[in-house]
Amino acid sequence: MQRDQARADKVRTRLIVAGCMVIGLAIIAYPAIKLIQDSRTRNQSITDLGVAASAASCDAPTNDAASGTQDHKPDGTVIPYPVSPPSSGPHYATWAPLTKKFYADDRPPVPNLVHNLEHGYTILWYNEATAKDRDQVDLIEKISKAKLPDSTNGKFIAAPFKASDGAAWPAGKNIAFSHWSGNAQGQTTAFGHRQFCASVSGEALKQFMDKYPSLDAQEPNGG
Secondary structure, rough: OHHHHHHHHHHHHHHHHHHHHHHHHHHHHHHHHHHHHHHHHHOOOOOHEEEHHOOOOOOOOEEEEEEOOEEEOOOOOOOOOOOOOOOOOEEEEEOOOOOOOEEEOOOHHHHHHHHHHHHHEEEEOOOOHHHOHHHHHHHHHHHHHHHHHHHHHHOEEEEEOOHHHHHOOOOOOOOEEEOOOOOOOOOOOOOEEEEEOOOEEHHHHHHHHOOOOOOOOOOOOOO
């Protein structure tokens, strides 16, 4: 009986050691796999991600009356933006970090992101229904890491937009792009621009970015 018990203890010990080794290897391998995946994504054009623009059910871009240039409000101030998501307006003095291109639950307040718009950023906003879809969120994160068009100069952010952040979007639209233009195209009046889509489309995003490049901004040299 003692020999049988000792034999069983050895088997149990080996199984535990083997299990620990498998878990350890998985812990070590995951970051390496993630780095490889991110490296591949960085070399991938955003037009390869999501559905084609023709299949995204996108509305035409808007021309919103713009205001709020250099109108900085104290942090915590409630700013009622006239359009949803905002495409211009008063904002907090600090913009969102320039190196971070994707947000989920860690998103800063909307007025921080509006400051980024002032400096030529394009923002992809995704609604709460999309935020609950892991596959769609992963796709948006991939777009944020992929090769952006030269027209952006890297000025891009993807962030969630909650129902409490502003008025409801058009029915069936889950994605919105926004950009705050300046007078770079000979305009006498500045505009904010928004475009709503039903589905995630890197191709539709590129078309929006090329139409409203980062240099077409209130303060294109900032950020």
